[in-house]
Amino acid sequence: MSRILYSLSGTDISRPFSPHCWKAAMALHHKGLEFDEKLLSFTEIPTVEGGVTKLVPLLRDEDTLVSDSFQIALYLEETYPFAPSLFGGEGGKAMARFVEGYSQSTIHPAISAIALMDIYNMVAPADQAHFRKTREAMFGKPLEEIFPDREGAIAAFPAKLQPLRHMLRSQPFIGGASPLFGDYIVFGALQWLKITTGSVHLPADDPALDWFERCLDLYNGLGRTVA
Amino acid sequence: MSRILYSLSGTDISRPFSPHCWKAAMALHHKGLEFDEKLLSFTEIPTVEGGVTKLVPLLRDEDTLVSDSFQIALYLEETYPFAPSLFGGEGGKAMARFVEGYSQSTIHPAISAIALMDIYNMVAPADQAHFRKTREAMFGKPLEEIFPDREGAIAAFPAKLQPLRHMLRSQPFIGGASPLFGDYIVFGALQWLKITTGSVHLPADDPALDWFERCLDLYNGLGRTVA
Structure with missing residues (x-):
């Protein structure tokens, strides 16, 4: 192929x-x-x-x-214009950039604060030196000291999804009745958290968790193929 | 009319x-x-x-x-389907709900923490009693004690706009090259802050402030008609 x-x-x-x-x-x-x-x-x-x-x-x-x-x-x-649209038109294309802005500026830092050492421990030995060097230069301290309060970061995480939760009162996906690329942007972040730490650290009755589970179901459970 | x-x-x-x-x-x-x-x-x-x-x-x-x-x-x-679209298609309509979720859950509480007493002092005397009663019931304390650290809330405010700022690296409006309803959602919040407190409390070189100024320019400076 x-x-x-x-x-x-x-x-x-x-x-x-x-x-x-x-x-x-x-x-x-x-x-x-x-x-x-x-x-x-x-x-x-x-x-x-x-x-x-x-x-x-x-x-x-x-x-x-x-x-x-x-x-x-x-x-x-x-x-591939005749395959299902990823954006639902020009407005959706523009606003997916806003979803990206939210994910990168709010969700990603919150995940890094939980998962940094988990990620380090998952990468190939040849990559660990590179990972350590770039992060230590970025934060100006030893890797192990960058995010000292992992439990605090886990406790603070659910609040970061409040914009999603508010939206879920109106519709089941960021894309509306069905998912669009905007959903995959936030899904990718939570999947990163789940695979590196074993959990998305959300309460069992959280509508944001229900949304994540709906995303995991897509494409014959593609997201569930990685435990 | x-x-x-x-x-x-x-x-x-x-x-x-x-x-x-x-x-x-x-x-x-x-x-x-x-x-x-x-x-x-x-x-x-x-x-x-x-x-x-x-x-x-x-x-x-x-x-x-x-x-x-x-x-x-x-x-x-x-x-009015033949007038300029407010959403740019079905995807834009759905994702405007996400922008609303962000504005209501992140921006509005941050503004309330700054502007609560300003709003109280602007409303008609007949409304003040209602305003006080509902807010005091909601927060369980006297109106004046709900947000005791106004200066802290002002200092914390710019960070709330980080998703917008991240997006502005890609395009001038939430709607893309030109504004859509998603822009008006966040604009409405900042206009509320500006009119009640006299400022949007953003640094002079902030791209989010540049965006707000672009919104103020729209429709012959409609947003500037209220000082």
């Missing part, structure tokens, strides 16, 4: 955890497109496709290479 | 401040529709249109009455 999604893997290649790679995989399934997923460690990324990128996801679709999950979704929407 | 927007006013009827009424007014201008705005105090609301609602905005459009700002936007989109 000439459609390949290059994705991120830790030591255990059966448990891909990157939020951005999950977004891209869900988008491909949404469009009903078959693809091979090739899992790479951080340090392997520059060794494929002529070193075109240091980051995944990277999509090869015949002769086209596209990196960045949002760009991949835009590419798929333009290239 | 038979198109009337019933809106909220304090003692000074030249300074309507309700975030939800600003959303509805911007939506009507977006559609290019003329209307009369009738300003009411809280306690006057049940005296108009046969007491159909206790909350504004309330729109009368010929024989139709619609309350709730989101419902008004949906009504205008359906009734």
Whole structure:
């Protein structure tokens, strides 16, 4: 097959955890497109496709290479217009950028504060040195001291999903009656949290958890294939 | 004219401040529709249109009455399909609910923590007793003690707009290249803050402030008509 999604893997290649790679995989399934997923460690990324990128996801679709999950979704929407839409029109395309802004600025930092050491312990040994070096430079302290209050971060996490919970009073998905790429943006983040820490750390009766479970059900339970 | 927007006013009827009424007014201008705005105090609301609602905005459009700002936007989109779209398609309609969820759950509480006493001091004397009673019941303490740290709330406010700021790296409006109802949702909240406290409390070089200024420029500077 000439459609390949290059994705991120830790030591255990059966448990891909990157939020951005999950977004891209869900988008491909949404469009009903078959693809091979090739899992790479951080340090392997520059060794494929002529070193075109240091980051995944990277999509090869015949002769086209596209990196960045949002760009991949835009590419798929333009290239496969007759498959189910990922955005539901131009307004949805624009507002998916707002959902991305929320996910990156609110959810991702909250997850990092819980999962940093879990992620470190999952990545391949060759990647650990790189991971430690970049994070320690970013935060100016030893990796183990960046987020000292993991339990506090877990307790604070559910509140970060309040915008989603408020919206769920009106509709079952960010996309309305059915999911769109905006759902996959937030789903990718929670899937990252679940795979790296074993839980999304939400109460059992949380409507946000119900939404996450609905997303896990999509595409024959794709999200459940990684425990 | 038979198109009337019933809106909220304090003692000074030249300074309507309700975030939800600003959303509805911007939506009507977006559609290019003329209307009369009738300003009411809280306690006057049940005296108009046969007491159909206790909350504004309330729109009368010929024989139709619609309350709730989101419902008004949906009504205008359906009734005036050839005027500029407020949502940019079904995906945009759904995701505007997410923007609403963010605004109501993140921005509105942050503004209340700054502006509660300012709002109290702006409402008509007949409304003050009602305002005090409902808020004191909600929070279980005297009005003056609900948010004791106004300066702290002001200092914490800019961080609440981080999702917007992140999105503004990609595009000038929540609606993309031009504004949609999603912009008016967040604009209404910041306009509420500005009119009740005299400032949006953002740094001069903040991209979120630039966005707010762009919204103030719309429709011949409609948002600037209230100082």
